[in-house]
Amino acid sequence: MDVEEFTFSISLSTLTLTFLLLFVLKPIGGQLHVVGSLQPIVAAPGDDVILPCHMEPKFNVAGLTVEWSRPDRRPDPNDRLSRVEYVHLYRDAREVPDMKIPSYIGRTALFTDGLREGNISLRITNVIQEDEGRYRCFIPKLKSQTKSSIVRLIVAETVTTETPLHPETLSTPHPMDEFHSKGGLSHRSRLIPLVVFCVFILLCVAVAGRWFTELKH
DSSP: OOOHHHHHHHHHHHHHHHHHHHHHHHHHOOOOOEEEOOOOOEOOOOOOEOOOEESSSSOOTTOOOOEEEOTTTOOOOOOOOOOOOOSSEEEETTGGGGGGGGTTTTTTTEEEEGGGBBOOOOOSSOOGGGGGGGEEEEEETTTSSEEEEEEEEESSSSSOOOOOOOGGGGOOHHHHHHHHHHOOOHHHHHHHHHHHHHHHHHHHHHHHHHHHHHHOH
């Protein structure tokens, strides 16, 4: 391989890596995510509260199963089947009350009109102190790597900020925003410095090859 062929090969490799870098920097579009609230939801005993959770981008989940549960809650030790009880279970376009935690009976509801837009927020009425804790919204049959999200509810006697009751006004973060806020780096973020370094090295080699070509002539 002569110097000109070598330079062409290096230039082609540089161009390929440049396109790779652009792909790495480009956010993934069209992937479905279940998005909850990064900030805890605060309510006082007796309040009605909404635990925000939605699909991003908007996606019709009216025909899917939606589960709201308490991930920290242990199954009843007296239940031989160790069945999981739900805060709210939506299946076959209706609520399934058979596996509901008794203390939530008659106090929970989804915004059924919003399911077609991907709104799976849960409304809890007449909040009690025992409602405090972590809640998991989960769509088991969703074709996505992010099928669930956690929302934390704090029940306090004195609430300094008014809890919004309309899910349309709630702003919840993208999963990657939540990830970065915790000091983590995505797989793509870790690749960026390596790709930039490779492009820089290949550019230097290409310039050197061109310089040798000019010297040869």
